[in-house]
Amino acid sequence: MNRAALILLSLATPHALAQDADAPRGIVRRVILDRELNRRVVDVLSASPTELTVVGDRGRPENIPLANIAAWLPESPAARSAVLVPLAGEVQRPRGLLGLADGQVLAGELGESTKGERVSWRSVLLGVREFSIEAVHAIALGDTSLPTESPKEDTATFTNGDTLAGFVAELGETDLTIEVGGQPRKAEYDRLRSVAFTTPVLPRKGSYLWLEDGSVLSIGAIAGAGRSSRELIVGWNGAEVPVPLTQVVAYAAEAGGLVGLSSLLPSAERPTPGRAWAAGIERGLADAPLGAADVTLPGPMVVEWTLPPRASRLSTLAVLPPASRVWGDCEVRFELIRGGQATELRRVRLNGTTPETPINVAIEPATAGSAGPTQAVLRVTLEPGERGPIQDRVVLVQPLLSLSAAR
Numbered sequence: 001m002n003r004a005a006l007i008l009l010s011l012a013t014p015h016a017l018a019q020d021a022d023a024p025r026g027i028v029r030r031v032i033l034d035r036e037l038n039r040r041v042v043d044v045l046s047a048s049p050t051e052l053t054v055v056g057d058r059g060r061p062e063n064i065p066l067a068n069i070a071a072w073l074p075e076s077p078a079a080r081s082a083v084l085v086p087l088a089g090e091v092q093r094p095r096g097l098l099g100l101a102d103g104q105v106l107a108g109e110l111g112e113s114t115k116g117e118r119v120s121w122r123s124v125l126l127g128v129r130e131f132s133i134e135a136v137h138a139i140a141l142g143d144t145s146l147p148t149e150s151p152k153e154d155t156a157t158f159t160n161g162d163t164l165a166g167f168v169a170e171l172g173e174t175d176l177t178i179e180v181g182g183q184p185r186k187a188e189y190d191r192l193r194s195v196a197f198t199t200p201v202l203p204r205k206g207s208y209l210w211l212e213d214g215s216v217l218s219i220g221a222i223a224g225a226g227r228s229s230r231e232l233i234v235g236w237n238g239a240e241v242p243v244p245l246t247q248v249v250a251y252a253a254e255a256g257g258l259v260g261l262s263s264l265l266p267s268a269e270r271p272t273p274g275r276a277w278a279a280g281i282e283r284g285l286a287d288a289p290l291g292a293a294d295v296t297l298p299g300p301m302v303v304e305w306t307l308p309p310r311a312s313r314l315s316t317l318a319v320l321p322p323a324s325r326v327w328g329d330c331e332v333r334f335e336l337i338r339g340g341q342a343t344e345l346r347r348v349r350l351n352g353t354t355p356e357t358p359i360n361v362a363i364e365p366a367t368a369g370s371a372g373p374t375q376a377v378l379r380v381t382l383e384p385g386e387r388g389p390i391q392d393r394v395v396l397v398q399p400l401l402s403l404s405a406a407r
Contacts, residue, residue, distance in 0.1 A: 106123045208251070257402060260288065268304040382394055
């Protein structure tokens with residue numbers, strides 16, 4: 001991969017991303033994660049073949065070696081719309097998102113040649129492409145999010161919430177045919193919210209781009225810049241495709257090596273000792289790049305996650321939100337549970353004086369020949385401080401787990 005071209009990603013300026021009001025126009029704010037998942041928020045200035053020139057928290061230009069960069073993320077979640085604005089004179093077609101079995105997502109609209117078991121999809125970026133229905137995981141129409149689960153039967157969900165489950169036998173230009181109990185039923189696209197097929201989504205591997213319109217592309221390489229400095233040429237599906245830099249939201253050098261904590265369901269949630277009740281955690285956007293959505297602990301509580309087998313590091317930013325900084329005063333403890341034994345990874349106190357602290361801790365692998373289960377559990381405990389539980393609300397910003405290489 002041409003790393004000098006990769007750095008051009010930093011120049012993307014998606015209009016929906018939060019930008020610092022004091023940042024000069026055209027300067028892009030990004031979260032950069034190095035290979036150890038150290039997190040930095042920087043304003044990107046320029047790049048050379050080996051270095052990234054940024055303005056960081058010291059307020060002056062500095063260089064970051066490109067070889068250490070694992071991923072880019074937006075500074076805050078993008079309030080994007082996945083629905084494309086039609087061009088003047090265009091024939092209206094059902095618009096939305098096409099989810100493929102390899103984890104790619106294409107924003108666009110159903111093509112006119114959709115027929116039988118072939119899905120024709122028109123992407124503004126990629127043009128008209130055709131896919132076998134076996135390669136499609138789901139279709140979302142309108143502003144609906146893609147279904148994430150693989151149903152036991154093909155399932156069509158209508159705009160009024162009704163569903164039909166069966167077997168999608170045929171795709172037509174204006175409707176689809178789904179067999180329910182051996183009887184064919186027609187479902188018009190303009191009455192549908194989504195269609196989920198039984199095809200499961202495979203884990204993402206290799207380099208991926210997340211785009212402002214909701215697309216997620218598996219790219220073989222970044223081949224270089226396009227006709228202007230505002231365009232990238234990426235390898236996609238055996239061809240070189242131009243990508244406007246204004247569309248780029250995030251990038252991962254190896255998407256399969258990073259897991260968002262928000263994408264894992266907690267294995268346990270309970271109140272801290274002495275408390276009768278605790279609200280459940282709050283999770284951010286389900287389609288956040290790399291699954292790195294914020295996780296909010298709304299009060300004193302204990303949360304546990306069973307970690308993936310190769311989890312090797314946790315990185316996040318523990319924040320007491322501005323609205324909680326008048327009375328909020330609490331302690332957050334991170335522990336690793338393995339074989340019934342708890343090891344404290346980090347303990348931080350958050351209050352109005354110290355409202356945020358970066359967390360970057362290694363998750364040690366199980367020792368060879370150790371007794372008991374080797375699967376690790378991450379336990380996060382939010383304890384009230386001297387002022388009690390009032391306003392003790394903590395946000396874990398974009399928590400990410402890195403995975404060690406498979407043996």
